[in-house]
Every structure is written in structure tokens, then in C-alpha cells.
Amino acid sequence: MRKHGIRLGAAALGLVLALILAVGPAQAADKTLMMATTTSTDNTGLLDYLAPKFQEDTGIELKWSSMGTGKALQFGRDCNADILLVHAPEAEKEYVEEGSGVDRREVMYNDFVIIGPPSDPAGVKGMDVKEALSTIAEKSVVFVSRGDESGTNKKEQSLWTAAGMELPDKQDWYVQTGQGMLKTILVASDRDGYTMTDRGTFIKYEAENNGEPPLVIIVEGDETLFNQYSVITVNPEKCPSVKTDLARTFSDWITSEKTQKVIAEFLLLDKQLFTPNAK
């Protein structure tokens, strides 16, 4: 019995050690660029697609942490990232003006869409954004919001204001998840409600559901739904630790003609997720 016990213990410890050895030491690269970015570039798989190409072209490894644009900007202010890839033009301009960021460059765009159950419980299909939002509010149909000060959340809030309404907050029909876009779509789908998302993330969601998603596009095509993405370098004067050259390289690379073409070629279900528009 005693021998058996020792053997069992030794075998189990050995297995744990073997597992550690088998998976090897963490890989390290000399040059790494730290990016804070919005959830859409991560959730859609765009960065998974771009990062290896960037490393191949420049030898720099791209590391990124995805969060709402509001938090990403705060990460820049706190000097925790070298570069930002975000989508809230107003907040970005403020960020540059206050001296926290430099060299803001537009990279690509897509558009926002309002999605909901195919049965369209509020009957807003075909309406413009203002009309659709006020009808949803009037009929108190569930609307799920990111509620996390992300670019999408900021955009959504500006649309409520544009529709001439107070920002919904405590209403029963207004659900704020405080989480990423795909999670928020799952909540909306669970509650049979509407939500607003960028087209890239929606196509990703469609693809995850084999082209038959529980929520479909209800409102789209409005001019106000334009969604611009930009890169901003964290200001090295405020944050001396920032790897300015690497950030500069990335900024040049992603706005280069070659990479812009690569972005246009990023497809899911044969649909283009982002349209490059660097100047």
C-alpha cells in the first residue's frame, strides 16, 4: 500500500512536470509593441490576421489588450500602452488636444447597424435611426447597450441625444452590460432585444452562427452610422517609457498602401469587415 501511494504521487507529479516541460518556455521577442485597442478589432479577428504580417514585415511583435475605447484612452493617459487603435473621433481629438497623444491617423472605417430579432417586436425595420430609437423607447422594447464608454457606446449615446431624447439609464427596457460587443449581442439575443454594433463584429457574429444568426440587421445605411478607426501614438513627452519608433513604424505600416489592401482583403462569409481609408 505504501509503495503504491508513493508511486501514484510520483507519477502524478511527474505528469505535471512533463506537461510544464512539454508546453515549453514562453516565447520572447526583442521588439514588442503594446497596443490598447477596442473590442471590435480583436473580436473580429482582424488583429490576429494583421499581427503576423506586421511581424514578418518589420520584426516587431504586436501585443494587444482589448477594451472599450474609453478605457483604451485612459490606458494611454496612464502610459500603459505605446499605441492605440480606437474608434471615437470626438474623444480622440480631445485626447490629442490635451496632449496625451500625438500623430492621430485615420486607418479604416465601417458602419454601425442596429440589430434585433427577425420578428422586429418594435416594428422599426426600414426607419431611420432617430425614428427607430424613439419608437423602441416609446414601446419600451428591450435595448441592450454596452454601457462601458466604448466607441460603440459613445456613438449609441450620441444617437439617443440626436433623436431628441434623454439618455436612457434606469428604464426597465434599457439593459447595460458593461461588457464587450459579442457578449452584449449574446445578451440582446437572449432577451429578444435590440442592440447597436459595428458591421465588422456583426459579420463575425453571423459567421460564428454559420450565417444564420438569431439577431439580424434592422436599421442600417444612415449617414450618422459611419464608424471611423484611427491610430494614435501615446505622447512620449508625457510618457517617456513609450516606444515611439516602434509606434511610428506601426503607424506607417498600417497606413501604407500595401497594408491598406490587406485590410480590404479581410473577409468573413465573403463580406468585407473594414474599408481602408488612410490618407
Added chain:
Amino acid sequence: MSFILDGFTQALHLLATGDPETYSAIRATLTVSSMSMTGTLVLGIPLGFLLGYARFPGRRAAKTAVDTMLSLPTVVIGLLVYAMVTRKGPLGDLELLFTLPGVALGQVILGLPIVIAFTATAVESMDPRLRPTLLTLGANPRQVLMATLWEARYSCLVAAVTAYGRIVSEIGISMMIGGNIKWHTRTITTAIALETGKGRFAMAIALGLVLMAIALLVNLAVVGLRRKAVH
């Protein structure tokens, strides 16, 4: 319901084919938990021994503090460590944010009270005749100390396993300090949260299976060692 079964099948496939994303998360978890366990044990056992063995003023307060810290929520630890290691924080220059050592720092804070409290209790509840017996046998203070620690070794082991269980399963610290960075700081728990959020259950289930397997292996190891103790 079928998606659970599908997820399970796909999970086995991911594990069997050596899917790099899955194994990267496994590696990150094993690496960071090994680091934090080393820190926890190296600091925790001597401190726990001291708390259980030595008599000093403020000992009762120290015990209360340790017991309170047993229920420190992981998000609070995450918040505290974040405030320390953010670039503008007091430890900002160490560049610990978004790194596994940074996560390990938080996890040591999580594991430490467990190891200290368990070890202290074990040392305290040992047979009171041990010390006088050792002394009559002519042991010097160092030998008394070593013998006491040796007698408490299995309780220390239980402490280590309990601490490991909490460290390997926590998500608050890993998410806030590690940042869930793919190929680097994405651990099993943060990956499960992410994949579930994206509705990709297969990968989440695969990682869940691995986490349970690690728990099983650790417990088998302890069962083995305890058998050795009994016989």
C-alpha cells in the same frame, strides 16, 4: 443542448491536435501558477511557522489580519496590484502590468494568507509534549524548529494544495493585471471567460477540461504523499 456535446467533442479535438491557442493558455496558466506558488510557499511557510510557534506582542492582531485576508476578493487584489504596477503607480518602473510576473505578484497575495493560516494552525495544534520531549532528548533550538516543521509537513502540503486551487482558478487578477493578451498573458480562466463571451463554447470547454485535469493531478499527488505518511 447539442452545443454542449458538440463543444465537448471539439474540445477533445483541440486538445488532441495540439491547438496552439489552447496550449498557449495552458502554458501561461502553468507558468504563472508555478511562479506564484513558489513565492507563496517560500514566504508563507516560514511566516506561518513563526505565527504558530513564536510568542510575540501583537500576535493575536496578526492572526486576525491573516484570517481576514483569507476572504480577500480577487478583484480587490487585482485593483490594489493594478494601482501599484500601472505606469504611474509606485511600482510602474518595474513594467509588471500585462506580464505574467505581475499576475504572479497578485496571486502571491491571494495564496499567502491561506498558507500562513494553515501552517500556523498546524504548528499550534501539534502535540504539546513534542517540544519538551525534544528538549529532554538534548535537541538544540534549531533542531526543535526543524523537527516541528517536519511534523507539520503534511498540513503544509494541504495548505499548498488549497492555495494552488485558489490561484489556478482565479480570474480577477489575471484579467486586470495580465490584460488577457493572446500568446502572452491569456490564461485558462481568462480564455474561458473570453471564449464564452464570444459564444465559442468548444474552446471554453476544452480549457475547462484541462483546468479540471490539473486539479485532479495535483490531488492525486497529494493523496499519494499522504498514503506515504499514513503507512
